[in-house]
Amino acid sequence: MKINNFFQTLPMYRALRLLTVGLFIGLSATSCDDDEVIIPPVTQQNIVQVAQSNADFSVLVAAVTKADLATTLSGAGPFTVFAPNNAAFAKLAGGPLDAFSSVAKINAVTDASQIAALRGVLLYHVLPSNVMASNIATGASTTARPASASGVNDNSIYLTKTGSNVFINGATSVVTADISASNGTIHAIDNVLLPPSQTIAGIVQSSAAASPAQFTQLLRALQRPAAQALLAAAASNSSNITVFAPTDAAFQAALTALNLQNVDQIPDATLVAILQKHIVSSGRVFSSDLVPGNVATLNGNVTIAASGTGFTVRGGSGTAANITPANILATNGVVHVINQVLLP
Template identity: 40%
Template sequence: MAISFACSEDDEPDPITTEPEGQNVVDVASSNDDFSTLVSAVVEADLAETLSGPGPFTVFAPNNDAFSRFLEENNLTAEQLLGNENLAEILTYHVVPGEIPSSAVEAGAVNSVANSTFYISVAPDNSIWINGNTRIIDTDIDASNGIIHVLDNVITAPEYSIAEIALAATESSEPEFTQLVAALSRAELVEAVSGGSGDNLTVFAPTDAAFEDLYDVLGVTGVDEIPLELLTSVLEYHVVPARAFSQDLRQGNDLPTLLNGQTLSVDLENLQINESGLIATSLNIHATNGVIHAIDRVLLPAMGEEVSATITLDNVGASAYVISSINGEGASGELDVENAAITLQAGLRYTFVNDGGSAHPLDFRDSEGNILLAQGDQEGSFEGDSEVAFEVDGANVSFTLTNGLAEELAVYRCTAHPSMEGEIIITD
């Protein structure tokens, strides 16, 4: 697959001309001042002779600016880098056996001479990235024993799994992901996000603030109060079984998740996954077994199979509803009594089955008569709330009774016949 390598006008590098025939990759780098740090590192690591050999090699070469960026981001000096006992391994992570011109570069995993894998991504603008944080800014510099592509950063192989990175974040000076780690532990999913390069996962990781917002919605104080089955489903909904860096995402894509049959929607224009915002400063956290993207809201899957109780209503002409049955937990009311009060519990999901038919569309209102949810043509104020997850399927009306909805919900009523109205009582 032919790929063009795009740069912005602001950071387009000076053109590097093809070197004369007969110069190997070390000679080519040595003849260009922009690679002086790389050459010093190659010499210090005793790799000059190897990279001057017959090859062929493809070298992904950080320029001096790339090394400066890497040193600053990792709080290192040049002397510390050159004295690193793993310097040879760091450098050979940038070298691939064989000659790979830009026309042959494709998205996917690449095994380096260091026997560690790095990952190439093609962004929507056709720019090429490695491990989500390093861009190829120039290509196809020929040498007698291979070819050089220029990088704007130094690439390093990940050392820790997703689980280990999240745990380390909880112990940092500014702790993060404490609630995510607690949730994974309670749901016994820590092992599922641990592993090596063979386990390709992407975790959309809610911040602690995102979990606190979820607790408010569910009316709980922490992960220990969330039903285990629900908690497990929510966590699985945040994991995609593929290593997807931000540059791999595409507008409108549906990403499969570990929660069977449930997908996530990508909105690059608004930097969102479903209704949750991607945190731009915390993307592409690379792990041995995948990648982490931080998000600002806990993603809730469609809850159609998580109904706590089903309330079936029938009608007495156009004068009253009656409850014909209640199945499940978290709901109560007298059966066969006209316009009986129904008691519901905040934080649970309910389905109302309206056997009164289309002539008696069901809605739910506040104490002032404003429609919150409606089965028919009326539009309620909570119908667009993703956490309420309002659904109408024929006679079935389903919703999650969030704290926000519970604070306003007062009655159920027939939209066409106001006399068909009963009280709704909310309990914790």
């Protein structure tokens, strides 16, 4: 009888056991939910905060603060900032922008015109959109800096992408790309970008009047009546050209080779042919755009060849010219200084 009673009660025992196990599991799950630590999402820093947290941007932060741009660059954006590192600002020491070369010097600036100039320089580093390095396209990009006057292109930067390398205005490199912020992206660069202030003709004229003077022979050649159209193109803000500009020593060597005493003795047709050989009319060709091969000028091709870390350019005859310095940005193009006249 006892055995029979045991087997009769076994199904009830099993049910009770299953209920107990179910309650335990349920209570355990509830207990785990109650004890779970919920981590709030991390709020990403904006561009100014990211720069403030990076010691290599301390001069940039001082400049942004002095120019009263911190609130702007902390806004919704989106922005892309090509951010000069401290070493880039240090390169300004001893030059016209020495006042912006260190934190201490920037903090000491009180002149309103200097602060306005600093603001313009900084805005020249900002694009009003979010552009990751993978989406950078070769060509011109309009910055947040207002143009100085109608029709004057002094607020565009020129990007070149070679593989994973990004260059700005020919000579400036992106050293660290895609630093993320809540309102855009920062790309660290190794130079302070300076907006152009003169046309190509203006650069030639001011260099000819400087001490020591340079481009006096080039200016004299361009001022010849036969070259009037070329001078007009070099002076027009609507132009978009590249000029290989021979030094005075280069012109003197060419005159010697031609058995002439001065530029005025060069026949009109020869003069124009020579000058046209130095002008690329298809746009701004920076050193970062150059590759070995031919480049079309107003008078046939010139030949580009690699030379060390740079390039040479050769006309139809004569010695190949070294390009140094390169990438002098103008409002209407770019100038590369060369040490030989390119002869047809």
